Amino acid sequence: xxxxETKQRPGDGxxxxxxxxxxxxxxxxxxxxxxxxxxxxxxxxxxxxxxDLAAGTFYNYFKSKEEVVKxxxxxxxxxxxxxxxxxRAAAPDVKSYIRAAFHAYFSxxxxxxETALRLGASQMKLAAVRYDTPEMDAVLxxxxxxxxxxxDEADSPHFDTEYITAAxxxxxxxxxxxxxxxxxxxxxxxxxxxxxxxxxxISGVDCCFQD
Amino acid sequence: xxxxETKQRPGDGxxxxxxxxxxxxxxxxxxxxxxxxxxxxxxxxxxxxxxDLAAGTFYNYFKSKEEVVKxxxxxxxxxxxxxxxxxRAAAPDVKSYIRAAFHAYFSxxxxxxETALRLGASQMKLAAVRYDTPEMDAVLxxxxxxxxxxxDEADSPHFDTEYITAAxxxxxxxxxxxxxxxxxxxxxxxxxxxxxxxxxxISGVDCCFQD
Amino acid sequence: xxxxETKQRPGDGxxxxxxxxxxxxxxxxxxxxxxxxxxxxxxxxxxxxxxDLAAGTFYNYFKSKEEVVKxxxxxxxxxxxxxxxxxRAAAPDVKSYIRAAFHAYFSxxxxxxETALRLGASQMKLAAVRYDTPEMDAVLxxxxxxxxxxxDEADSPHFDTEYITAAxxxxxxxxxxxxxxxxxxxxxxxxxxxxxxxxxxISGVDCCFQD
Amino acid sequence: xxxxETKQRPGDGxxxxxxxxxxxxxxxxxxxxxxxxxxxxxxxxxxxxxxDLAAGTFYNYFKSKEEVVKxxxxxxxxxxxxxxxxxRAAAPDVKSYIRAAFHAYFSxxxxxxETALRLGASQMKLAAVRYDTPEMDAVLxxxxxxxxxxxDEADSPHFDTEYITAAxxxxxxxxxxxxxxxxxxxxxxxxxxxxxxxxxxISGVDCCFQD
DNA sequence: CATGAATGAGCATTCATTCAT
DNA sequence: GATGAATGAATGCTCATTCAT
Numbered sequence: 001x002x003x004x005e006t007k008q009r010p011g012d013g014x015x016x017x018x019x020x021x022x023x024x025x026x027x028x029x030x031x032x033x034x035x036x037x038x039x040x041x042x043x044x045x046x047x048x049x050x051x052d053l054a055a056g057t058f059y060n061y062f063k064s065k066e067e068v069v070k071x072x073x074x075x076x077x078x079x080x081x082x083x084x085x086x087x088r089a090a091a092p093d094v095k096s097y098i099r100a101a102f103h104a105y106f107s108x109x110x111x112x113x114e115t116a117l118r119l120g121a122s123q124m125k126l127a128a129v130r131y132d133t134p135e136m137d138a139v140l141x142x143x144x145x146x147x148x149x150x151x152d153e154a155d156s157p158h159f160d161t162e163y164i165t166a167a168x169x170x171x172x173x174x175x176x177x178x179x180x181x182x183x184x185x186x187x188x189x190x191x192x193x194x195x196x197x198x199x200x201x202i203s204g205v206d207c208c209f210q211d
Numbered sequence: 212x213x214x215x216e217t218k219q220r221p222g223d224g225x226x227x228x229x230x231x232x233x234x235x236x237x238x239x240x241x242x243x244x245x246x247x248x249x250x251x252x253x254x255x256x257x258x259x260x261x262x263d264l265a266a267g268t269f270y271n272y273f274k275s276k277e278e279v280v281k282x283x284x285x286x287x288x289x290x291x292x293x294x295x296x297x298x299r300a301a302a303p304d305v306k307s308y309i310r311a312a313f314h315a316y317f318s319x320x321x322x323x324x325e326t327a328l329r330l331g332a333s334q335m336k337l338a339a340v341r342y343d344t345p346e347m348d349a350v351l352x353x354x355x356x357x358x359x360x361x362x363d364e365a366d367s368p369h370f371d372t373e374y375i376t377a378a379x380x381x382x383x384x385x386x387x388x389x390x391x392x393x394x395x396x397x398x399x400x401x402x403x404x405x406x407x408x409x410x411x412x413i414s415g416v417d418c419c420f421q422d
Numbered sequence: 423x424x425x426x427e428t429k430q431r432p433g434d435g436x437x438x439x440x441x442x443x444x445x446x447x448x449x450x451x452x453x454x455x456x457x458x459x460x461x462x463x464x465x466x467x468x469x470x471x472x473x474d475l476a477a478g479t480f481y482n483y484f485k486s487k488e489e490v491v492k493x494x495x496x497x498x499x500x501x502x503x504x505x506x507x508x509x510r511a512a513a514p515d516v517k518s519y520i521r522a523a524f525h526a527y528f529s530x531x532x533x534x535x536e537t538a539l540r541l542g543a544s545q546m547k548l549a550a551v552r553y554d555t556p557e558m559d560a561v562l563x564x565x566x567x568x569x570x571x572x573x574d575e576a577d578s579p580h581f582d583t584e585y586i587t588a589a590x591x592x593x594x595x596x597x598x599x600x601x602x603x604x605x606x607x608x609x610x611x612x613x614x615x616x617x618x619x620x621x622x623x624i625s626g627v628d629c630c631f632q633d
Numbered sequence: 634x635x636x637x638e639t640k641q642r643p644g645d646g647x648x649x650x651x652x653x654x655x656x657x658x659x660x661x662x663x664x665x666x667x668x669x670x671x672x673x674x675x676x677x678x679x680x681x682x683x684x685d686l687a688a689g690t691f692y693n694y695f696k697s698k699e700e701v702v703k704x705x706x707x708x709x710x711x712x713x714x715x716x717x718x719x720x721r722a723a724a725p726d727v728k729s730y731i732r733a734a735f736h737a738y739f740s741x742x743x744x745x746x747e748t749a750l751r752l753g754a755s756q757m758k759l760a761a762v763r764y765d766t767p768e769m770d771a772v773l774x775x776x777x778x779x780x781x782x783x784x785d786e787a788d789s790p791h792f793d794t795e796y797i798t799a800a801x802x803x804x805x806x807x808x809x810x811x812x813x814x815x816x817x818x819x820x821x822x823x824x825x826x827x828x829x830x831x832x833x834x835i836s837g838v839d840c841c842f843q844d
Numbered sequence: 845c846a847t848g849a850a851t852g853a854g855c856a857t858t859c860a861t862t863c864a865t
Numbered sequence: 866g867a868t869g870a871a872t873g874a875a876t877g878c879t880c881a882t883t884c885a886t
Contacts, residue, residue, distance in 0.1 A: 016865095019870065040251045043855060054872045059857070163404050166389045170381030178377045193374050197412040204411020205404065230845070255881060265847040270882070438886090441849065462673045466877060476851045481878065585826050588811045592803030600799045615796050615838065622837020623830040652866070677860060687868040692861070 023061045025051050027075070030068045031135075032119035039069060039132045073138035080108055080139045084146050097150065099195040102172060105143055106187045106194075109176045112136065113185070144169050159205050171198055234272045236262050238286070241279045242346075246327035250280060250343045284349035291319065291350045295357050308361065310406040313383060316354050317398045317405075320387045323347060324396075355380050370416050382409055445483045447473050449497070452490045453557070454541035461491060461554045495560035502530055502561045506568050519572065521617040524594060527565055528609045528616075531598045534558065535607070566591050581627050590620055656694045658684050660708065663701045664768075668749035672702060672765045706771035713741065713772045717779050728832055730783060735805060735831075736824040738776050742809045743818050745769060777802050792838050804831055 029050035033042045044065050048058045062068050083104050091097035112135055147168050151161035171194050179190040240261035244253045255276050259269050273279050298315055302308035323346060358379050362372035382405050390401040451472035455464045466487050470480045484490050505526050513519035534557055569590050573583035593616050601612040662683035666675045677698050681691050695701050720737055724730035745768060780801050784794035804827050812823040 022870085044857090045855065055856095056858075056873065057871055060870060064856080160404065162389060163386060163401075164408075166385035167382050167405075167408050170383070170385035171378050172381070173384070174377035174381030175374060178373060190374075193371060193416065194378075196416050197375075197378050200415020201408040201412030204414070205407050233846090254879085256879085266881090267848065267883075268846055271845070275881080444849085465875085467875080477877095478852065478879075479850055482849065486877080582826065584811060585808065585823075586830075588807035589804050589827075589830050592805070592807035593800050594803070595806070596799035596803030597796060600795060612796075615793060616800075618838050619797075619800050619834040623834030626833020626836070627826070627829050655867090676858085678858085688860090689862075689869065690867055693866065697860080 022053060022057065025053065026058060026061055027068065027072060028119070030065075030072060031115070031133075034069075034072075034133050035116035035119060039134065069134045073134035076135035076138040077142055080104075080142055083108075084142060088146065088150070094150075095195070095199055098168070098199060099191060101143060101146060101168075102175075102194045102198075103187065103191040105139065105172050106176060106179060106190050108139055109136070109180065110185050110187055113180050140169065140173070143172065159202070164202055164205070167201065168198055233264060233268065236264065237269060237272055238279065238283060241276075241283060242326075243330040245280075245283075245344050246323075247331040250345065280345045284345040287346035287349040288353055291315075291353050295353060299357065299361070305361075306406070306410055309379070309410060310402060312354055312357060312379075313405045313409075314398065314402040316350065316383050317387060317390060317401050319350050320347070320391065321396050321398055324391050351380065351384070354383065370413070375413055375416070378412065379409055444475060444479065447475065448480060448483055449490065449494060450541070452487075452494060453555075454538070456491075456494075456555050457538035457541060461556065491556045495556040498557035498560040499564055502526075502564055505530075506564060510568065510572070516572075516576070517617070517621055520590070520621060521613060523565060523568060523590075524597075524616045524620075525609065525613040527561065527594050528598060528601060528612050530561055531558070531602065532607050532609055535602050562591065562595070565594065581624070586624055586627070589623065593620055655686060655690065658686065659691060659694055660701065660705060663698075663705060664748075665752040667702075667705075667766050668745075669753040672767065702767045705767040709768035709771040710775055713737075713775050717775060721779065721783070727783075727787070728828070731801070731832060732824060732828040734776055734779060734801075735808075735827045736820065738772065738805050739809060739812060739820045739823050739827075741772050742769070742813065743820055746813050746818070773802065773806070776805065792835070797835055797838070800834065801831055 026047065030042075030047045033046045033050055037046065042065070044058055045055070047065070047068065048055055051057075062071070084101065087100040087104050088097060091100055112133075116133075144165060147165045148161065151164055175190045175194045179185055179187070237258065241253075241258045244257045244261055247253075248257065253276070255269055256266070258276070258279065259266055273282070294315060295312065298311040299308060302311055323344065327344070355376055358376045359372065362375055386401050386405045390396055390398070448469065452464075452469045455468045455472055459468065464487070466480055467477065469487070469490065470477055484493070506523065509522040509526050510519060513522055534555070538555075566587055569587045570583065573586055597612050597616045601607055601609070659680065663675075663680045666679045666683055669675075670679065675698070677691055678688070680698070680701065681688055695704070716737055717734065720733040721730060724733055745766065749766075777798055780798045781794065784797055808823050808827045812818055812820070
């Protein structure tokens, strides 16, 4: 509205890319808006308002807010999945894997948060850090799947792998929250405590994890 | 429209107090509506529609939906806090307390869920179990506080009590979710696994918990 | 908008009736708008704009434009049906009935047209006189039914009553159109020609009508 | 997007004329769309979507949907007028002409209807058969004119030729409707009944038609 | 206090039309 | 010419909120 510098309006030169760039602009705007006011209550108008585009333009790129959500989630998944795969391939044993997975998640979370802040999400608005964001959701799902399949594969009939995964996820979520609220944001610290706690926890539930 | 005789919560008897009872009626309706369609998407209209009251009357008692949310949360807090206090007073040691707290939370969760289902929340709608209910939120906060103060009081400088609480909360949340998705809902099972996992976990972080 | 005299806004006195009167106002406005620009292309906003009411108020009275259409049609039906019934009861024979029915229809049409003109339908806009009006449609249906059942009852297996009815309706429609375009509007003339033509027509098709 | 080779009505061969052929393509598409969803509710977008052309191209050929309508009507007129002229030239007397005119109209109607059905107009959608098509309108107008001038020329001061034409048109319209609703569609039957009815009718109005 | 009609801003979405390329 | 992305006005409709009674 005021900032005419970033406008992609016709007439400014490189056109071919501008078209594809608008999609990016909308996604970026959506990211900011979701971070600021939550996915649920954000409206399509909130998103395009963040943009130099006109109301109708949104619908040239997405059919609805839900599609933006999906696109954002897929983006995150596609960025995070390889990292997680690498982590797994590199892990010599359970403990290492758990540690690396926690670390990957907390790192991602930190990055996301920094982006969100830069994009205008006032720290105040996030009572608890914003998790109802498509990116977070996607990554969390990713982690959950990885753990799930890891435990399943480990074929540990001694304990309920679903509950164990749930525990890991719960710890990750809450630790992530806490980690972001503290300054400076300490990824390694969170990783260490989470790993220690979780690994000790499951070794208490099933002794075969005491290696 | 013209007949004022039948208004005013027909069928409740005492007239004098009936007026104050409207507040109760609105809260009750809000509970049902939140359970059925989620706090976020419920509208003031949805709430008053559940009521014998007129649209405008809502605003005699609450300034907005958010105030109803707050009131509902406070109600839950005030009902749940004593239970938790009793649990604490009765607990001979850490382990017992943790177990009792998990149990209290999972029990409450089960009750809430059953109420929600009875009130019309289709099992389907709860992708993840309905947590966006002011009551749940309040109780969770309550538990968090209890744990927090418990650990602080225990004065365990050996570990970061905030993180430990976060772990307990995370486990509680995710286990609760999982518990409700399984049938029959097994409060004791969830309590046992959660306690074992969590207690073993913290004993790994700080040996002074191995008593 | 400019005319504050006719406003039904709160604060002008008689209130109880005003509420019911708004429904009338909307129907009246819809009548005018439909007449002026056709039922199909008229929008809800066009209707309320004709009114002193606010956009949302429309939906206190009707769920959509279609409901207004239905209401308008029902109004017409309920006003016209008795007239037609009386006509039929009074008719000693076919010829009289046909004449009276044509007359009733053309009279109604004239009334409607005059109302429409008074309500702002510029004569210009109606290329062919506006028939896509719920009232006209309803009345025409009424007439069609009356004729249909009349012929059926007369049990004239000698000719195809459906076609005969269609002829009567077609003549009525086109004559109505023509009648309204001429000045002064001559109901009796149209009735005479239509009746003569139609009655001679059917007597040519089936001799049993030559009485 | 980038591939301009495949554009321009792929598969039609000659390139030079292809450009002018776009007009044709649009008209054809409009025909189909109008038949399928009615003239009123069809949008320019619906039309170009049926085409290999881009949105903007539409405006190189027509200023708006209304112009397409007009063009389509003119096309019909120009195709139908000669047929009607021939009919007239060949008719030895009034009766023959009337019959031939009815027949021409009903035939055209049947063709149009079959085209419409083939083009996707669900039988259901046509509450009353699809008349809101520019072609139908044009042809009807054509017939009306022919009859009008015929009667005028016959110089029959004994009756009101405008009304007589109106009667013929009304009968044609309603019979057409009815004819299409019955199966199999019986053009000759409709023609016979309509002619009989109409001719007897006018002979009752003015005896000079009894020849 | 209770009422419920009225309000008007707001939302998702569609569409005719323009225009830089 | 042809293109198709951008535009922004318009539409149907919902909702929180007000206020005369």
